Amino acid sequence: MIRAQIILIALFALTFGFTFGQDKEPTEPEDTELYEPVPPQVVPGKHGAAPSDAIVLFDGTNLNEWISVADSTEANWHLNEDGSMTVKDQTGDIRTKRNFGSVQLHIEWKSPKEVKGKGQSRANSGVFLQGRYEVQVLDNNGNDTYVNGQVGSIYKQSIPLAMASVPSGEWNTYDIIFHAPEFSRGGNIVKPATMTVLHNGVLIQDNFELEGPTEYRGWPKYKTHGKAPIILQDHRDNSRVSYRNIWVRELD
Template identity: 65%
Template structure:
């Protein structure tokens, strides 16, 4: 009888410890998740127990054209000092306009930033010519390439149908935009792009896909799309390992030349 009582006592002690451990694990999980409650083993009962006061986010001011103070201005309408020709690294040869924009100079080459970028927030504004020239993929065709390989299409699709994974706002040949939010031909469009770069292991295998979110004139058209790989005009996307790389603005070398203005970028953590 005495042995039975001892055995029961041991069992109760064991399960009591196990339950206590489980509760502690649960509390630790809550604390880790909230990250506001320190040295607490019970559910918070006061508002201040879940309030965080430090560290304070840095202040960002908005300057001319609402450019954030922590942004890198890539084109402010005064010069093309941040750009070179992608094909030969010579000085940019696009047309600088009096209104603070620049226009594709057909045949002069795609523009490429002198700087390399990883994950970014990118803002740019573009417009097609008021005079309608060309059709299909030959009407104000350009594109913004992130890391030289992931393209958001620029095209005048007003009354101008083309394949939908190559229309305005498409992640070229990979993702159709949710809607066409383009303004009338000849007016200024804006793109706001959030890009998180892909990750590769030491063997060059992709371990995490890059993602793209795109707002066209403030309208969400690409929602955290997982990029399949580098764009390909013919064939399937490829995934060669890479690190930070330049941005590019395409010279499609046709008669209908788009213009650009107010281009800036903020570097993000991946």
């Protein structure tokens, strides 16, 4: 008898829109207004400059935030009078001294105005999040290559939604939202890394879920890791790519 009554009450509730274990529908506007937690105030930078809560990784004055990937010595790239730095061929990749997890990264780059090379040998570099996950830098203006390795690709994993480069020799911007992967205590992947990329303000990667590190050969495979540096690539083919105005906001 009691069971039958419970069933009847449940049917009545479902019929007339009642739910169990939940608050009733708010009836006043203030019932759905929240006043905490209060978000921190951030002063935005103008024209791509670093906001007030950012870590400035390169402002054109020095390479103090960067070291060589090969041997952790002082970064040996060219520091230019215009506030940029240029890859010094055959000196190797450089990385940040700091390690990062999930970040918002702003970086500006340009290929040389004087065009040399073709395919992957024309102004090739790359921005590696956590030293493993590459957004390709390449001069693709009138220069076809494999599309999962063209400018704006997440290398060998995701073709960009658009090719949004400015003319060769002019400054490009990448704004990257990167969420680091999460691993179990046993080292298994729990939550893959994701990446969103805007190239000159155009969405070219939309919350792409990475399959693992971006590999030149073979399939991507996750291996457990923690925070790690941002790397800029010396492709070792006289790429002459320049960078400026690099800053990051930690999202952890």
